Amino acid sequence: MDSTYQKGKKGKKKNLSESKKDRVSAYLYIAPFFIIFGVIGLYPALFSFYLAFQKWNGLGEMSFVGLNNFKIVLEDPLFWKSLYNTIVIGLIGTAPQIVIGIILAILLNVAFLRFRSFFRVTIFMPYITSMVAVALIFSVIFSDHQSSLANYVLGLFGADPVSWGTSEWGTKIAISIMVFWRWVGYNTIIYLAGIQSIPNDVYEAATIDGASKFQQVIHITLPLLKPFILLTVFFSTVGALQLFSEPTVFLGASAFTRDEAMTVVMYLYRDAFKLQSFGTASATAIILLVVIIIFAAINTYLTSGIGKKRRRG
Incomplete structure (x- = not known):
C-alpha cells in the first residue's frame, strides 16, 4: 500500500x-x-x-521643467500650422482612398474582367515602390515649370499653371496626390480580400430575389466589408497624422524651413534633430498621440454605422 x-x-x-x-x-x-x-x-x-517633462539637448544634463514643454509647443503658431497641414493633407490624401479603393476592389472582382492578376499587381505596385523613385516621378509631374505634366493637363481645361512646389495649396494638393497614389492600392487589396471572403450563395440568393447589382453592393457588399473598412480607416487615420516621408521627399532640402506643408511629425523631427530640443519634441509626440486617439475614435464611430438600418421614427 x-x-x-x-x-x-x-x-x-x-x-x-x-x-x-x-x-x-x-x-x-x-x-x-x-x-x-x-x-x-x-x-x-x-x-x-x-x-516630455525635461529640458535636454541630447548631450548635457537634464533639468525638470514640468509642463513647460507642453506650454511652449501649444503656444507656438507653427505647431498649429503643422497640425492644420497634417489634417488637410490627410483628408485630401486618405479620404478618397476609402471610396476609390472599394470601387476598384469591386471592379477587380468581376468575373468578366480579363487580366485580373495583372491589374491587381499593377494597382499594388505603388505601395512597394521606393520613395526615391516616387519623389523623382512626382517632382517631374508637379514641377513649377509651365510645361510640367500637371500644368499641361490644367492647360487643357483652360486653367493657369500652378507653382506646385512653392504655393500654399499647390504643395498640399501635390503631396496629397502622392499619398493617394501610393496607398490606394494597399486599401484596394484589403477590400478585395474582404469581397472574396463573402460567400457567393449570398449574391445568388439576392439575384433570385430580384436584387440588382447596385442593390447587392449597397445591401450586401458594403455591410459585410465593414470590418475591413474599419481596419483601413484606422490605419489611414494613424498614417495620415504621422505623415513625414512624402512631404519631406517632395520638398527636399527646404522641407523644414517652410511651413506650407510642414506636418506634426516634421515639426517634431525639427525640434529634436535640428534644434536639439528633445523635451519639446517629446511633448509634441504625446500631443500627437492624443490627437491620433481622438481622430481614430471619431472615424471609427462614423464608419461603424455602415450597414446599420435606420430606425423609422
Whole structure:
C-alpha cells in the first residue's frame, strides 16, 4: 500500500516537473518578441514620456521643467500650422482612398474582367515602390515649370499653371496626390480580400430575389466589408497624422524651413534633430498621440454605422 502511494506521488511530481518544463519552454519561445518589443518599442515610448517633462539637448544634463514643454509647443503658431497641414493633407490624401479603393476592389472582382492578376499587381505596385523613385516621378509631374505634366493637363481645361512646389495649396494638393497614389492600392487589396471572403450563395440568393447589382453592393457588399473598412480607416487615420516621408521627399532640402506643408511629425523631427530640443519634441509626440486617439475614435464611430438600418421614427 505504501509503495503504491509512493509511486503515485512520484508520478505526480514527474508530471508537475514536465508541466513546468513545458511552461518554461513556452515562455522561452515567446521571449524574443517581448525582449525586442521592450528594447525598441516600450523603452523608447516610456523614455519619450519622461523627456516630455525635461529640458535636454541630447548631450548635457537634464533639468525638470514640468509642463513647460507642453506650454511652449501649444503656444507656438507653427505647431498649429503643422497640425492644420497634417489634417488637410490627410483628408485630401486618405479620404478618397476609402471610396476609390472599394470601387476598384469591386471592379477587380468581376468575373468578366480579363487580366485580373495583372491589374491587381499593377494597382499594388505603388505601395512597394521606393520613395526615391516616387519623389523623382512626382517632382517631374508637379514641377513649377509651365510645361510640367500637371500644368499641361490644367492647360487643357483652360486653367493657369500652378507653382506646385512653392504655393500654399499647390504643395498640399501635390503631396496629397502622392499619398493617394501610393496607398490606394494597399486599401484596394484589403477590400478585395474582404469581397472574396463573402460567400457567393449570398449574391445568388439576392439575384433570385430580384436584387440588382447596385442593390447587392449597397445591401450586401458594403455591410459585410465593414470590418475591413474599419481596419483601413484606422490605419489611414494613424498614417495620415504621422505623415513625414512624402512631404519631406517632395520638398527636399527646404522641407523644414517652410511651413506650407510642414506636418506634426516634421515639426517634431525639427525640434529634436535640428534644434536639439528633445523635451519639446517629446511633448509634441504625446500631443500627437492624443490627437491620433481622438481622430481614430471619431472615424471609427462614423464608419461603424455602415450597414446599420435606420430606425423609422
